Amino acid sequence: MIEFRFEVDDLATTSFAYSPLQEAVFSLRCLHDPARYPHHRPWLRRMRPSLDALDHELLTALTASWGWVPDFLTPRPERARPAFADELERVRRTPLYVMAADFRAAYRTEEALPPVVARGLADPGTFLARVADALDAYWHACLAGDWWPRVQSILEADLAHHGRVLAEQGAGALFSGLDARLAWAEGLLRLSTRDFMLQAPWADIRIAGRGLVLLPTIFARGAQPLIDPDRPPTIVYPARGRATLSEEPPPVTDDALARLLGRPRARLLLLLAEPASTTELAHRLKVTPGAVSQHLAVLYDAGLLSRTRQGRAVRYERTALGNELCR
Secondary structure (H helix, E strand, C coil): CEEEECCCCCHHHCEECCCHHHHHHHHCHHHHCHHHCHHHHHHHHHHHHHHHCCCHHHHHHCCCCCCCCCHHHCCCCCCCCCCHHHHHHHHHCCCHHHHHHHHHHHHCCHHHCCHHHHHHCCCHHHHHHHHHHHHHHHHHHHHCCCHHHHHHHHHHHHHHHHHHHHHHHCHHHHHHHHCCCEEEECCEEEECCCCCCCCCCCCCEECCCCCCEEEEECCCCCCEECCCCCCCCEEEEECCCHHHHHCCCCCCCCHHHHHHHCHHHHHHHHHCCCCEEHHHHHHHHCCCHHHHHHHHHHHHHCCCEEEEEECCEEEEEECHHHHHHHC
16 A cells, blocks of 8 residues: 655645656557456557567567666656657766666566667667667557547546546545546655555655656556655556557437438437537547538537537537437
């Protein structure tokens, strides 16, 4: 059991974010045990030829077979929606002694280090550059084009949901709703480690004005901390809706709905049970954003959708009327 201890002001500085770099690094867990991640099998099949042309030995070694990742590869985001390139630049600036210590912590013993890592740590400056270059190539060859827009839409929907829970039900419901491992009581957030694959000497963590950041991921089976308890406090938890990653756009099964709205608009309405932007919907439906935008405008004008602006993106979601129509 790990206890995150809050002072009076610490709850006010607790925030959500997501990290494209974290999701890229965590996705490498699939290479060790694809059966543990069934929702990613279609993506794994599609990207296998591209992956085989990359630095496969090193990429596989960036995660231990039991799922641990060197902490320097997943730095705590500095803002809610960082860009992959900015996060990767932080990796490139990692102090070499930190990189070496984090690899040894993730693999637990010197003897367990993969040969490619053990050789690399003998020349740490060159090795750090190789790690960053390998992740950059992997991102652009396998993730950025089709995979990340789908994942980003899931993470955005997760953040929107938990924001509503916090506003309507308070912090206790928020924390307990993130994952069954988490429980909130009397200024303590307790994270159960009972079902962790491996145990580590985690200590109780005082937030102490540093702010707790909550990070959804599509690759976790339960809430988990960083390996190093001295790092700024961070909890990674399973994102809602991650199983939808393997889904194709839903067919319009109710012919009356299709006759009423037209098949493209009916399909859009069915997709918008969770918030999504025009670009995200276009990626999922494999059509142009312009085509999606026209249909969204009609559904919005009819009162079937609501929309909110988040940064540069406008996100659409079904209204109560839209939900009733889908039923």
